[in-house]
Amino acid sequence: MAALMKSVAGRALKFSSTANFRSNRCDKTPALCIKSFSTVIMSPPSKAIVYEEHGSPDSVTRLVNLPPVEVKENDVCVKMIAAPINPSDINRIEGVYPVRPPVPAVGGYEGVGEVYAVGSKVNGFSPGDWVIPSPPSSGTWQTYVVKEESVWHKIDKACPMEYAATITVNPLTALRMLEDFVVLNSGDSVVQNGATSIVGQCVIQLARLRGISTINLIRDRAGSDEAREQLKALGADEVFLESQLNVKNVKSLLGNLPEPALGFNCVGGNAASLVLKYLREGGTMVTYGGMSKKPITVSTTSFIFKDLALRGFWLQSWLSMGKVKECREMIDYLLGLARDGKLKYETELVPFDEFPVALDKALGKLGRQPKQVITF
Secondary structure, eight states: OHHHHHHHHTTOOOOOTTOOBSSSOOOSOHHHHGGGBSSOOBOOOEEEEEESSOSOHHHHEEEEEEOOOBOOTTEEEEEEEEEEOOHHHHHHHHTOSSSOOOSSEEOOSOOEEEEEEEOTTOOSOOTTOEEEESSOOSOOSBSEEEEEGGGEEEEOTTSOHHHHHHTTHHHHHHHHHHHHSSOOOTTOEEEESOTTSHHHHHHHHHHHHTTOEEEEEEOOSTTHHHHHHHHHHHTOSEEEEGGGGOSSOGGGGOTTSOOOSEEEESSBHHHHHHHHHHOOTTOEEEEOOOTTOBOOOOOHHHHHTTOOEEEEOOHHHHHTTTOHHHHHHHHHHHHHHHHTTSSOOOEEEEEGGGHHHHHHHHTTTTSSOOEEEEEO
């Protein structure tokens, strides 16, 4: 923690007592007047969730006060409004995610905020604008974030904040997987496990908008009947419990739906094998997660006689291909759907000072919970 405080403090300079003003009086708020100073621009002090070492998030994270930092000429200071706790955030803190910031670090990777102040050479943003880091950027679990102008993307303030805060990681993953692996046309179908996840819910709705049917597999557990009805309400064509698929020919359950050419796996183990059973000859299964922490087992016949293809998707890798413009265009598209009520998923807003409770829910200690979104 000392290293983090030293790093932040290194940028924390107080206003000079000899600061000159362009006028003798300013009736605006400090955020709006801040560019009137001819001296160093500073952010307000910030509260942040930090971790000094990798480990279990409920053991290594804590709330700290961080001093003001300098807002340089190309920087934007953003007052965070909301930020989610994603599985990848947990993995970064645990030290098992392939790309993670050096410790000590502030948690969080996506979120939405309001521009508080801008550097002297920033022209694309004004105080009051809503922005998100796009592509995502680490350190969103704090009340004020200072990063270069290029990090931020201005969004429509008409979008509900819970969607603005969570639109990048999960919905964008769903959209890219539907578009990047197999050419799908209206009338086609896809199959997926982990259908109750936010990615799964987004797949259902985005596919439906394209006239594509979805076959959805969910685990046998308490509340599965309610989960089935919720997915149906989103537009799912078929929803099966894994126990219902202990039949010789799962395709007999499809009715009039076509055999899917594309499948999505975020669970692994037997749940992945069930996705493979549904795929038609020449089909593709895309793996984007491994919640069961069990390997994917594929029969020899699936390769020889069905010519199935196994692929992987990692949003971080896709974003690293210089796709900032494309990413932001898709974000605007997805935010438009959310604003118009065409893209929905369940979230729970939790005040920042109740972060430990939200973390316990995100870690699964309290059973299945909605996506936890911290509000500042």
